[in-house]
Amino acid sequence: MEGIGVCKMVKTVRPIFRKLFKTVNDPVLILNTSCQIESINDFAAQLLNIDPASRQELQLDELSKARWNDFVSKIQNELGGFCNLNVKIGENRYKEIRLIGYFHKEKNLVFARIALMTEKRSLLNQKSNLDIYSMFNDISHGIILSDKNGYILDANDMALEYFQCGKNHLINKQHEMIFEKLEDYEYSKLQYFANLLNTGRASVHVSGMNKHGEEIFLKLDSKFNYKMNMIVTTMTDETEIMLLKQQVEQQETLDSIGQMAASIAHEIRNPLTSLKGFLELIKINSSGDNLNYLNVMDSELQRMDEILNEILYLSKPKQVHYEEISVFQIVQDVVELMIPFALQNNIMLKIDSYNYYHLNIKGNHTRLKQMLINLVKNAIEVMVEGGTITIKLETNNDEIDVLVIDEGPGLTDREIDQLFTPFYTTKPTGTGLGLPLVKKVIEEHHGSINIESSVGVGTTFKISLPICDKKVICTEKEKLIDVWIKKESLDRLPVV
Template sequence: MDQLDAAYENMSLFVKDNRHPCILIDMDGTIKETNAMFRNRFSMEPDDNFLSLFKSKTALGEWYSLKGTSDGTKVSVLENLALSVGENVECLCTAHVFYSQDNGQAVVTLVLPAAFQALPESAYATSFSYISKIILLIDTDGRILDVNSRVAGIFDMKRGTLIGKSIHSVYRKFNTNKGEGEKQYEEYLRHLKLYGEVQFTERFENDPNDIKFFEIRVSYNREDDLYVMEVKDCTETEMLRQQLEHSGSLSTVGQMAASIAHEIRNPMTTLKGFVQLMETTADGDTAKYLAVVDSELQRMESILNEMLMLSKPCEGIHSEFSLGVLITKVLEIMKPKAMFESIQIDWHDASFCNSMIYSNADKLKQVLLNLFKNAFEAMEPGGILTLKLEKEENGSSFILTVKDTGKGMSDLQLKNIFLPFFTSKPEGTGLGLPFVLKTMEDLGGAVGVSSQLGAGTTFVLTFPVHCRKGFQEFRQLTVN
C-alpha cells in the first residue's frame, strides 16, 4: 500500500467514526465518503457536490483559499459557515477542515448548533419503546425481530415471548374466524407484496369477554430489508361506530314501525267493532271462533303499541322519584305471575331510602316490566330472580343488577338481542329489548348484559341521578 492509499484509508476511517456530520471530499466539492450523521441531516450522497450547500460567495472564497500552496497537510477552521439544511432553512455552523495536499482531498467535520444536531442512536432506541402503538420489526421470512414494550399493555404479552415467533402464528392465535382468517391473511400478504404496504382493521379475542379491535398497518422498509408493523388499539372507536350503526337501524325501524302501525290500526279498529257486534248474537262454535278472533286482534294491538313505543322519542313528564320505590311497585305487579309460576324474587335494595333520581318514571316502569317479564319467561318453575340496587361511589348514578337462573343465551343470541325483531320466542315480537335499550339511552342511562347457556342471564342497568339543580340545593339545605 503506497502513501496515497494509506492517507485515503485513514481519512475514510476518520469520516465513519466521527460523531459529528463528516465527509471526505475533493477540493472541487465532490463528495467521496459520508457518515450517517451527515446523510441524515443534509440528505446528500457520494458524488453530490458539497459546495452547493454554501449560502454565500464569501464562504466559497474562504473554502478555495484553504488549498493554498503549502505542501503536506493543513488544518483550518471556518467560523459561522452558512449552509442550507433544507428548503429555505439556513444553519450557521463551524467547519473543521483537514486538507491533504498529497491527494488533494479534505475531511470536513461540521459542528452544528444544538437545534440542528441529530439525536444519538440511543435516543431512537429509547423512543421506540415509548411509542403509543405496538411496533413490530419483521424479517422477510415473517419472523419477529423486535417489538416495543407497548405489547405488554395492549396484548398482555411479554416482549421476549414474541421475538423469534412467526407473525402468522401470532395472527392465527388471536383471530376468531379460523377459516376466513386464513383467507384474509393470504389476501393481506398478497397486497403487501404487490404494493409494499397494507392497512386493515382486525377483530381479536382472548376469550368471549375480552374482544378487541386493532388497526394494523404493515409497510416494507427497503433500506433495511424488513417489514414494519404498527398496531393501534381502536376498540373504543370501533364500539362507538357500531353503536352509531345500531342507533341508525333503530331510527329506521322506528320510522317504519310508526308508518306500519298507523296503516294497520284503522282497518283493525273496524274489525274489532264488527267482532264485538257479532259476539252479542253469536252462540255455539261461532262464539268460540269470534273469541279467538278477538284475542288475536288484541295481540295485534299489543304488537302495534310496542312498535309505536319504539318509534316515538322519549317524551313524557320528568320528575323526582325513588328508584327503589318504583322497582318495588313493579315487583308488586309481577308477584301474582311469580307465585303462579313458582318463581322466587330476591330483592336487595342497599339504598332504599336514598335512591332519588330525576327521570321519566312511566318509561322506566315499562323498561322494568319488559326485563322482569323476559326473566320470568326464561326460567322454569323454581327459578330465582335476584335484584340488587346500589349507588356508584361517585354518586352520579345507580346500578340495578337483574339476574335470573334461566336457560341463558348463546354468543349469537347475546350479540343480537338488541336488534329489532330478533327473538328466540315462538310468539315474541323482538321489540321488547330494543325498546329497553332505546329508552335507557334516551334517558342518559346504559344497559349491559352477560349470559351463559344453562346458567342464566344478568342485565346491568345504569340510571343517572340527574337531579334538578334547585331541588338538589333544597335537599342539601334541609339535610344540613
C-alpha cells in the same frame, strides 16, 4: 442459533493468528458463526472498548442480530460481503461499525476487518439510535419489525400490550404468529399474506381481547421497507371507530323504522281498532269453544297492538315529563302487575332491598315502569322450567342500581353483544324490540345497563340510574320484602 448477537472475548493462543494480528494495522477479528470472538487484535479491542483479558461480552442490538444472521448466510455462498452492526461499548452507548470479511469453510470462521468511522458520525449515530428507539416505544400505535424472511425482530411496548406478552415471546418467531391471539376471517388472512408477498404491502382487520377482557378491534398495515430490508407492521386501535359504526348502523335501523311507523300506524291501527270492536260484539253472543277461539283472536290482536306501540315508541321522539319518583315504588308496581303472568309459568318473584332508605330519581314513571315490565317479562319467558326472579336494589356512589336476576338458560357473549340490536331475538316468538326499548328508556334517563350471564345458570340485567335525592323513610336495620308466587298459594299474595 443460541448465543447469536453475544460476542464473547476469547484470547487466542493460536500462533498463526497471533503473528498475523501483530503485522496488521487495521482493526481485525475472527468470529465463529454464533458471533463469538475467537481472536481480536489490539486495535479492534481498543476501538470496541474491550479489555482482552477480561473476557468481556460484546453485545448487539436486536436489529444487528438479524443483520449478522443474514451476513453469515450470505458469505457462506459468496466470496465475501459486509454488514453494519450497532455494538454496545458502554452503558447506553453504542458504536456503529461495518464488518468487511469472508467465510473460511474449513475452519467455519468469519475473518473480518472493521471499517472505521469518524468520531463525529459515531456520536451522532449513538444519539440517533437511542432517540429513535425511545420514540419507537413511545408511539401510541403498535409496531412490529420483521426481517425479509418473515421472522420478528422487534416490537414496541404498545404492540406487546395488544398481545399481552413479553418481547421474548415474539422475537425470532414467524410473522404469522401475530394472528395467534387475534381473530380474523380466514380469507382476509390469506389475502393479507398474498398481497404482502406480491405487492410488498398489505392490511387486514382483526379483533381480540384486551387485558380487561373487553373486545378490541385492530387494523394491521404491513409494508416492506426496501432500504431497511424488513417488514414494518403498524397496529391501529379501531375499537372506538367500530363501536361508533355499530351505533350508526343501529341508528340507521331505527331511522328506517321511523319512516315506516307513520305508514304502519295509518294502514294497520285503524282496521285493527275496527276488528277489536267487532270481536267484542261477537263475543257477547258466543260461548263454549267459539268463545275460546275468539279470546285467542283477541289476545293476538292485543299482541299486534303492543308491537305497533313499541315500533312507534322507538321511532318517534316525544316530549317526556320528568318528576321526582321512587324507584322502589316502580319495582312494587311492576311486581304486582306481573303476578298473574308469573303464576301461569310457575315463577317465584322476589324483591330484595338492602337499603335503609328509598332513593328518588328524576324520571318518567310510566316509561320506567314499561322498561322494567319488559325485563321481567323476558325473564319469565326464558325460564320455561320455572324458578325464581329476583329484583334487587343497590346503591353505588351517586347511582341506584336495579338488578333483575333470572335462572334461565343464560346467554353467550355473542348473544349479549347483539341483544340491543332492533329485531334481534333469542326467543322463537320474540319481536326483537323489547330490549332496544329498554335501552332507549335508560338512555333517556342518563343511565346505563350492563349484562352478566352464565350459560346454564342465568342472567343479570343491571340498570344504573343517577340519584336525585335521598330520603330516609325506614329506620329498620334491614328491610327485606319477598314475594313468593306459587300456583297453589294464590291466597298468600303479600300486601306490599
